[in-house]
Amino acid sequence: MPDILINGQTVQARTGQTVLEVALANGIFVPYFCWHPQLSSAGNCRMCLVEVEGRGLDIACNMPVSAGMQVLTDSAEVKAHRKAMLQFMTLNHPVDCGICDKAGECRLQDYHYTYNGEPSKSFEPKIHSNKYYNLSSRILLDNERCILCLRCTRFTHEVSKSMALGVERRGDASNIRAAEDRPLDEDPYSDNIVDLCPVGALQSRQFLYKARVWYLEPTPSVCPGCERGCTVQIWHRKPEWRLKALDPRQNASIARVTPLENPAVNGPWICNKGRDLARIFERRRAEQAMLKGIPVPLVDAVDAARALIGAAHRPAALLSNWGSNEELAAFKQYLGAVFAAFVKRDCEPEPGERVEDDLLIRPDKNPNTAGARALFGEPVAMLPEGTDLVLVWGEGCDFANLPRGAPIIFLNAYLRPENGYADVFMPLSVQTERHGHYTNFQGIVSEFQPCFPKPDSIADAETLFMALAAPAGVRR
Amino acid sequence: MAGRQLLMTFPVTANSHTLAEYRARGGYTVLENTLHHHTPRDVTQAVADAGLQGRGGAAFPTGRKWSVVVPGDGQPHYLIANADEGEPGTFKDRWILEQAPHLLLEGMLLSAYAIEARNCFIYIRGEFDLPYRRVAAAVEEAYAAGWLGDGIGGTGFGCDIVVYRGAGAYVAGEASGLISSLEGKKSYPRNRPPRLTVRGLYQRPTVVNNVESLSNVTGIVAHGAAAFRAVGTEKSPGTRLFSVSGHVNRPGVYEVELGFPWRKFIDEDCGGVLGGKPLKAVVPGGISSKVMTAAEVETLRLSHEDLWSAGSTLGSGGMIVVAEGTCMVRLLQIMLRFYHHESCGQCTPCRDGTGWMHRILDRIVAGEGRPEDIERLYYIAKYNDGTTICGLGDAAGYAASGMLDKFRDEFEFWIAHKHSRCQGRIECPIS
Numbered sequence: 001m002p003d004i005l006i007n008g009q010t011v012q013a014r015t016g017q018t019v020l021e022v023a024l025a026n027g028i029f030v031p032y033f034c035w036h037p038q039l040s041s042a043g044n045c046r047m048c049l050v051e052v053e054g055r056g057l058d059i060a061c062n063m064p065v066s067a068g069m070q071v072l073t074d075s076a077e078v079k080a081h082r083k084a085m086l087q088f089m090t091l092n093h094p095v096d097c098g099i100c101d102k103a104g105e106c107r108l109q110d111y112h113y114t115y116n117g118e119p120s121k122s123f124e125p126k127i128h129s130n131k132y133y134n135l136s137s138r139i140l141l142d143n144e145r146c147i148l149c150l151r152c153t154r155f156t157h158e159v160s161k162s163m164a165l166g167v168e169r170r171g172d173a174s175n176i177r178a179a180e181d182r183p184l185d186e187d188p189y190s191d192n193i194v195d196l197c198p199v200g201a202l203q204s205r206q207f208l209y210k211a212r213v214w215y216l217e218p219t220p221s222v223c224p225g226c227e228r229g230c231t232v233q234i235w236h237r238k239p240e241w242r243l244k245a246l247d248p249r250q251n252a253s254i255a256r257v258t259p260l261e262n263p264a265v266n267g268p269w270i271c272n273k274g275r276d277l278a279r280i281f282e283r284r285r286a287e288q289a290m291l292k293g294i295p296v297p298l299v300d301a302v303d304a305a306r307a308l309i310g311a312a313h314r315p316a317a318l319l320s321n322w323g324s325n326e327e328l329a330a331f332k333q334y335l336g337a338v339f340a341a342f343v344k345r346d347c348e349p350e351p352g353e354r355v356e357d358d359l360l361i362r363p364d365k366n367p368n369t370a371g372a373r374a375l376f377g378e379p380v381a382m383l384p385e386g387t388d389l390v391l392v393w394g395e396g397c398d399f400a401n402l403p404r405g406a407p408i409i410f411l412n413a414y415l416r417p418e419n420g421y422a423d424v425f426m427p428l429s430v431q432t433e434r435h436g437h438y439t440n441f442q443g444i445v446s447e448f449q450p451c452f453p454k455p456d457s458i459a460d461a462e463t464l465f466m467a468l469a470a471p472a473g474v475r476r
Numbered sequence: 477m478a479g480r481q482l483l484m485t486f487p488v489t490a491n492s493h494t495l496a497e498y499r500a501r502g503g504y505t506v507l508e509n510t511l512h513h514h515t516p517r518d519v520t521q522a523v524a525d526a527g528l529q530g531r532g533g534a535a536f537p538t539g540r541k542w543s544v545v546v547p548g549d550g551q552p553h554y555l556i557a558n559a560d561e562g563e564p565g566t567f568k569d570r571w572i573l574e575q576a577p578h579l580l581l582e583g584m585l586l587s588a589y590a591i592e593a594r595n596c597f598i599y600i601r602g603e604f605d606l607p608y609r610r611v612a613a614a615v616e617e618a619y620a621a622g623w624l625g626d627g628i629g630g631t632g633f634g635c636d637i638v639v640y641r642g643a644g645a646y647v648a649g650e651a652s653g654l655i656s657s658l659e660g661k662k663s664y665p666r667n668r669p670p671r672l673t674v675r676g677l678y679q680r681p682t683v684v685n686n687v688e689s690l691s692n693v694t695g696i697v698a699h700g701a702a703a704f705r706a707v708g709t710e711k712s713p714g715t716r717l718f719s720v721s722g723h724v725n726r727p728g729v730y731e732v733e734l735g736f737p738w739r740k741f742i743d744e745d746c747g748g749v750l751g752g753k754p755l756k757a758v759v760p761g762g763i764s765s766k767v768m769t770a771a772e773v774e775t776l777r778l779s780h781e782d783l784w785s786a787g788s789t790l791g792s793g794g795m796i797v798v799a800e801g802t803c804m805v806r807l808l809q810i811m812l813r814f815y816h817h818e819s820c821g822q823c824t825p826c827r828d829g830t831g832w833m834h835r836i837l838d839r840i841v842a843g844e845g846r847p848e849d850i851e852r853l854y855y856i857a858k859y860n861d862g863t864t865i866c867g868l869g870d871a872a873g874y875a876a877s878g879m880l881d882k883f884r885d886e887f888e889f890w891i892a893h894k895h896s897r898c899q900g901r902i903e904c905p906i907s
Binding site: 041042043044045046047049056057059062063064080081084085087088089091092121122123124127147148150166167169170171172173174 | 816818831865
């Protein structure tokens with residue numbers, strides 16, 4: 001355990017750590033662009049230069065600690081060099097923060113105001129380069145903004161292992177480019193490089209010009225894309241910055257999804273499916289309860305369902321493994337004695353989707369298989385003989401496979417043709433409208449928070465189960 | 477002749493580079509003798525005692541570099557001869573590669589024996605054609621004669637040498653950039669630590685030595701450290717090859733005993749300045765060393781300590797002689813164009829700084845200079861010094877600040893009058 005001195009303060013370090021790691025762990029901030037805790041140290045941005053007494057300046061990210069070393073992170077020399085590095089970085093940088101999606105969360109912008117703040121010392125015209133370079137179907141590259149920290153290339157080499165990115169040409173003509181035979185399109189983790197990019201060079205096509213980040217706020221959530229259950233942040237407009245004139249749905253839509261760092265589950269990464277949660281949650285929603293396709297108020301639908309349950313002799317339930325632990329427990333508590341309950345798989349891998357890999361992606365494309373299994377056992381393919389009522393909760397059930405003649409109570413969130421075939425249909429809330437927990441395949445429980453209010457005509461599954469459990473004729 | 481000679485000891489003929497002639501001159505006997513009668517430790521000790529300094533530019537003691545490699549640490553070691561001679565003005569290794577390739581091979585075998593390297597590489601500059609053919613032929617000859625491969629000289633020592641041709645990046649001449657290139661990657665230099673002698677090629681301890689340094693090993697082992705130290709000065713033992721170019725009557729490669737008076741060398745060996753012009757300046761060791769004025773050349777000896785005390789370095793031994801009447805602004809413009817073109821683009825100060833300096837010079841030459849430009853050039857040079865991964869960034873700064881220190885008035889003149897004081901000439905004006 002070598003003790004080192006940073007700015008005169010004694011801090012504890014472990015052998016093998018770098019000065020940058022020790023400084024950050026002890027709340028002493030040293031600015032950096034290219035360094036990332038999950039990537040190898042490239043040491044090319046030269047922003048983390050610190051002074052070591054007796055040894056002069058060197059980069060902290062590649063400096064092993066040694067006992068008794070005296071590090072200065074804010075000496076006059078260090079400050080002057082930081083200014084100079086920022087001068088170099090902004091030399092040909094277009095400073096088009098006004099139209100840059102990264103503005104507001106850009107390291108270059110933050111550091112400029114914190115450590116430099118001076119106008120450029122250059123009299124030369126800026127060198128122009130590609131803007132909107134088509135890196136992949138999901139990502140655009142702005143070469144003028146790129147500071148060549150090589151975080152993105154290192155990510156594709158060290159984490160996603162797609163080897164999709166490299167550097168073309170050299171000197172100040174260097175450009176990040178995608179390998180021709182290993183296109184970035186095939187890398188299911190490609191969007192992480194957009195988060196990794198410390199400046200606005202890599203832009204998500206999805207998020208391009210969609211919002212200024214300071215109008216958005218993140219809500220912690222869990223990606224339902226597979227049983228990994230990566231923790232994510234769902235970004236949406238802050239209530240105080242609600243749009244008034246446009247389509248109100250804009251205020252209840254997902255602006256973007258970013259990883260929520262979680263060492264136990266997903267580290268700092270998520271896959272591209274997690275970025276596309278809007279594709280799952282913003283499908284057309286069912287907002288109207290129905291009896292055989294005829295719209296009715298929700299309370300009437302609940303009454304009809306209770307009547308069916310009361311009349312049935314051998315009712316069975318197909319439960320959703322997209323239900324939260326709370327919802328599944330509520331079913332067990334209120335209806336567990338009434339129904340023979342079985343879990344179904346709501347989602348199967350889509351054609352072309354990566355099914356499984358070594359990094360994050362798991363073959364079961366449902367978020368709470370483990371939580372459902374703990375309460376109701378393994379998913380089944382067939383319902384028992386003699387079933388005379390089926391309650392179907394969630395997607396992934398082909399009504400043609402259900403016992404002929406048995407009435408169907410269907411609970412689903414999205415607008416589907418089968419909604420109208422069910423004897424009773426009740427619309428449900430989606431994950432972004434409620435609070436709950438999922439248990440992932442490792443048994444780790446993660447929490448999701450509501451991002452948006454749910455429409456009035458829609459109930460949570462928990463509420464519905466409680467209502468269905470009440471004797472027929474009693475209103476909620 | 478500029479003092480005693482250690483490398484250029486034989487008359488160059490059409491066949492003097494062949495194995496037969498090298499054997500006739502006593503070639504490979506030192507190796508044979510060493511393999512039979514000496515330990516690797518003896519070789520390392522001899523090189524360390526001789527005080528041999530690296531001939532590639534940094535003049536780092538070769539013995540100290542080798543001493544980091546731990547013998548018998550259970551991992552493979554590598555030896556690389558750096559023949560990627562790319563420093564502008566430098567072509568001295570080319571003489572060894574063309575005329576004495578077996579001297580290099582014998583030196584490499586001795587060095588490999590010392591650091592226990594089974595596999596060695598010669599990273600040769602891609603543009604070198606005859607040198608490549610000569611070295612490749614020499615390696616083949618040596619394999620055929622049993623001086624390379626397994627069981628060399630009837631001992632258990634085996635060694636293989638691979639000749640690898642570079643693809644034309646200046647920065648691949650930097651040891652760690654060379655290793656990246658040899659590994660098949662872009663020749664990005666690496667951050668230290670770890671040192672290359674701890675983790676180099678394929679993450680194993682690797683010694684990268686200049687061709688001339690390795691060629692000197694044979695003589696040191698043959699005659700002993702004391703004999704080597706008897707040549708040259710106390711702090712700069714031995715001789716150095718200088719490749720002299722520019723405005724001299726007899727440009728070429730010369731072997732100079734270190735400590736030899738500089739002016740005398742230029743006047744006598746190199747035949748003086750072209751056209752009998754007065755001397756204006758000399759770039760002592762490749763453009764990465766700071767330029768020296770005629771007055772400094774007058775007083776200095778060609779030794780590491782003399783040049784260091786004068787704020788420059790012997791560098792790679794690429795001596796560029798500049799006659800009076802040459803425009804130093806244009807000369808610096810050409811130097812900076814080179815650094816801008818050759819910067820690998822990995823780290824910020826050099827990637828952006830070299831281009832910035834080059835564009836400032838272009839603007840001055842175009843007659844659009846501003847008085848602040850000189851201060852800007854100093855600023856860029858200052859913040860390139862010691863902040864980059866390899867020495868290229870520092871070197872570009874040295875070239876600029878060296879030129880500005882010594883010839884600032886010419887820059888000020890061009891900025892003020894929008895034309896050169898010397899008609900913008902870089903060729904020697906002979907009337």
